[in-house]
Amino acid sequence: xxxxxxxxxxxxxxxxxxxTLLDRFERKGLRLVGLKLVSAGREIAERHYAVHKGKPFYExxxxxxxxxxxxxxxWEGREAVAACRVLMGLTDGAKSPPxxxxxxxxxxxxxxxxxxxxxxxxxxxEIALWFRPDExxxxxxxxxxxxx
Ligand code: IDP
Ligand code: MG
Numbered sequence: 001x002x003x004x005x006x007x008x009x010x011x012x013x014x015x016x017x018x019x020t021l022l023d024r025f026e027r028k029g030l031r032l033v034g035l036k037l038v039s040a041g042r043e044i045a046e047r048h049y050a051v052h053k054g055k056p057f058y059e060x061x062x063x064x065x066x067x068x069x070x071x072x073x074x075w076e077g078r079e080a081v082a083a084c085r086v087l088m089g090l091t092d093g094a095k096s097p098p099x100x101x102x103x104x105x106x107x108x109x110x111x112x113x114x115x116x117x118x119x120x121x122x123x124x125x126e127i128a129l130w131f132r133p134d135e136x137x138x139x140x141x142x143x144x145x146x147x148x
Contacts, residue, residue: 001080003033004084004123006084006114006115010064018071024087029148030075030076030080031144034072036071037071038130047129048065048129049062072130077148081119084116089103093109
């Protein structure tokens, strides 16, 4: 079963949207296997966004991610990576369609509330970056046969 890393970024926590946004993933039928509140430091932020190093928004992005608590989560399910990207919407909140997290709750490009892994390979690396193996809990969801 596929897993993906989802971060509710500091803007989501500051705006008291954690419960609202977590609900979107839960209702979709995904299974929560990891959850914690993290005050991200410079090192984890740099590693998480290493692919963007050198871009004009890189320093601002690191400042944003380290500016307050982040909720780190691992969600599991069929096509979890793609399913979560659809729930999130486009990078730019202003261009993201209604019904998506970024479309419903933001206008910003940078402060776009949520991070989701963009491939199963990156998901595995990002999960290993944010969670120790013993922080992930595998369990049988009782309605799994109905949800897919
Ligand atoms: P994604 O989060 O939709 O995968 P990426 O292109 O991977 O988007 O960018 C990572 C994060 O960097 C975005 O979620 C957003 O917070 C920030 N970001 C991306 N492009 C810009 C930009 O042009 N200006 C400011 N921030 C940006
Ligand atoms: Mg990305």
